[in-house]
Amino acid sequence: MELIFREAERDDLERIVELIADDAVAARRTGSYGEPHVRGFEAVAASPDNELVVAEYDGEVVGVMQLTFIPGISRNGASRLLVEAVRVARNQRGKGIGRRLMEHAHERGRARGCALAQLTSDKQRPEAHRFYRNLGYEQSHEGFKLPL
Amino acid sequence: MELIFREAERDDLERIVELIADDAVAARRTGSYGEPHVRGFEAVAASPDNELVVAEYDGEVVGVMQLTFIPGISRNGASRLLVEAVRVARNQRGKGIGRRLMEHAHERGRARGCALAQLTSDKQRPEAHRFYRNLGYEQSHEGFKLPL
Numbered sequence: 001m002e003l004i005f006r007e008a009e010r011d012d013l014e015r016i017v018e019l020i021a022d023d024a025v026a027a028r029r030t031g032s033y034g035e036p037h038v039r040g041f042e043a044v045a046a047s048p049d050n051e052l053v054v055a056e057y058d059g060e061v062v063g064v065m066q067l068t069f070i071p072g073i074s075r076n077g078a079s080r081l082l083v084e085a086v087r088v089a090r091n092q093r094g095k096g097i098g099r100r101l102m103e104h105a106h107e108r109g110r111a112r113g114c115a116l117a118q119l120t121s122d123k124q125r126p127e128a129h130r131f132y133r134n135l136g137y138e139q140s141h142e143g144f145k146l147p148l
Numbered sequence: 149m150e151l152i153f154r155e156a157e158r159d160d161l162e163r164i165v166e167l168i169a170d171d172a173v174a175a176r177r178t179g180s181y182g183e184p185h186v187r188g189f190e191a192v193a194a195s196p197d198n199e200l201v202v203a204e205y206d207g208e209v210v211g212v213m214q215l216t217f218i219p220g221i222s223r224n225g226a227s228r229l230l231v232e233a234v235r236v237a238r239n240q241r242g243k244g245i246g247r248r249l250m251e252h253a254h255e256r257g258r259a260r261g262c263a264l265a266q267l268t269s270d271k272q273r274p275e276a277h278r279f280y281r282n283l284g285y286e287q288s289h290e291g292f293k294l295p296l
Contacts, residue, residue, distance in 0.1 A: 071191030077179075144269065
């Protein structure tokens with residue numbers, strides 16, 4: 001399978017927003033593509049601790065995820081890899097692209113010295129939970145959110 | 149109550165590790181104070197997207213938390229505040245220090261333009277879950293971890 005992973009470019013952004021929004025849980029909160037996403041993209045691109053990664057299959061962007069590398073004191077001074085906004089295009093699911101995307105995330109985390117990967121998934125996504133458990137993740141935590 | 153919040157300094161680190169480790173869930177994985185914690189502290193101090201905050205009460209460090217400010221594309225280009233490693237000294241609990249610490253976290257998040265605060269808490273900590281729900285957090289997600 002001709003699947004490559006690369007850092008997202010500005011020209012990928014409209015497609016990335018489309019992928020993030022194409023989801024029953026996220027659609028209502030993603031918004032339609034516009035200035036706030038451009039500002040978010042620029043802030044991610046400017047941060048040395050963040051990478052926005054796309055999966056490209058035969059020249060088409062079919063997946064996305066955001067990686068954040070977080071230094072810390074707990075767990076014996078371990079750095080963590082936080083994975084957010086994981087999406088695979090609806091018409092490309094079931095081909096193992098999500099698994100390859102996550103394997104790429106873990107490689108990037110190890111390359112940046114992270115000892116632990118972590119992520120949260122909405123309680124409304126039981127199939128995603130199965131996916132992460134199948135990748136070896138332990139479903140050990142409760143996830144909390146608060147609007148500021 | 150003479151409670152102040154400030155960024156942690158190198159001299160606070162041994163006490164911070166003690167606070168993080170003084171916990172049934174975290175004790176076995178924090179390790180005793182040493183080089184890995186110093187390296188973690190230096191990495192946090194060097195990162196523009198991370199702040200290690202201590203609560204000081206009558207000149208003693210009685211609480212700690214790590215804040216990470218994360219730009220992003222999802223949720224209409226929102227930045228997020230991630231809160232990790234929240235601890236209040238065992239002999240200082242029940243005085244509202246934890247609540248004040250979290251309120252300080254939210255102020256810092258708003259000051260950095262974050263629209264959302266998020267955190268995870270081990271499923272073995274039901275009293276912490278109640279604490280976060282009482283602060284207005286929605287317990288909406290499952291949290292997953294994988295050693296890398």
